[in-house]
Amino acid sequence: MTRLVVCSKFKRELPGLERPPFPGPKGQQLFETVSQQAWQQWQEHQTRLINEKHLVMSKADDRRYLGEQMTLFLSDADFDQAEGYVPETE
Template identity: 60%
Template sequence: MSRTVVCRKYQQELEGLSQPPFPGPAGEDIFNHVSAQAWQEWTEHQTRLINEKHLNMMDKEARKYLTEQRGKFLSGDDFDKADGYVPEKPEN
């Protein structure tokens, strides 16, 4: 049986991550309170933010910005969208 958590973003019990996404207290918090679905959605959104906003991950301010956006996204708060991003239409 897979591990479940009460997801902070979706406020319901969902499948959890198999391990913390990164070391430290923030990774442990995500492991204990964020579903695998919400984490997958965040990683996709993070990639869009990096690409569309041309973020340099060597820049401390860019990393700080993404950390703030991750917190907002995973808590269900308002978060920044990628400028110019248009979701792909599913093929029928």
């Protein structure tokens, strides 16, 4: 049976993550409040930010920035967009 959560991004009940995305309290909090759909969208957005802003994950400032953006994105607040990104059209 699929585990449901009230998603912090979409503000409705949706299928939750299968397991915490990373260890510790933050991972547990995400597990309890983020849907699979929101996490998938975050992973796609995160990749765009890393690529377009040339973030280096070995740099503490870049990791901190990405963590801040993740919190904003998943709480449906204003978050940074990747400059020059144009969504695909069907």
